Amino acid sequence: MTSPTDAPTSSGSRPPVVVPEDDVVFRLAQLVLLLASLREFNLPGASIERLGYYDFLVANPMLVLTDEEDRDRKRLLMAGFDGRALSYASPAHRFTTRRERLQHDLALLVAYGLVEPAVDKSVLYAATAEGVELAERFSAVYARSYRLSAEILLTKLRRYSDSRLRDAVQTWTMTARDSARPEALDLLDAIHLVEESPSASDLLLADAPVPPPHDGRRT
16 A cells, blocks of 8 residues: 655654554555445445545544433443544544545545445445455454444434535534533633643743833933
8 A cells, every 4th residue: 555654754863743644554444444334234335425424423433422321422432432632622624634635545445446436326435345355354453443433423324314414514523612522612621721821931021020110310
């Protein structure tokens, strides 16, 4: 597959911090797992628009499962998903960025023979037999957690019409104080705390003594 887009570093210097979803191989692996999960639901595939929604929400399931008493939410918490992660503070921006990369990622998977497009009123993308076989070989802990998220989210989202899903995603990716997400308020409080906290220079100026007024005489 394509090599990760890591920036070159000189010997002896520390490598840059890499965000997983900025790594091409990581995103391709997620898509293969997602499309393999669609096959398990006997779905013929998904359009690029619908696949964009599935792709983002399965990776960020706590945007959808907001009821703290929800059994599926608790299962995902046990699997390692956490809605309090800072990445959940800007879901709308991250969704837009991820969707912009989707067409490129699908083109790579089609070229590798892991995904195939088919025409059924619109272009649908589905995993090939080779794609399903590759997905079954993923054994990392995250892969098992991602499969669980796909099982839960696809069960819920596949019943939505395209228009209903589009409206729901707009609501789920909105971070506001009236959000249904139980952790959204904590995230916003953390952001506002950083924005409103005085800088070090402000504190130094606040504590500095005020000089007496100048009377015009030399000291």
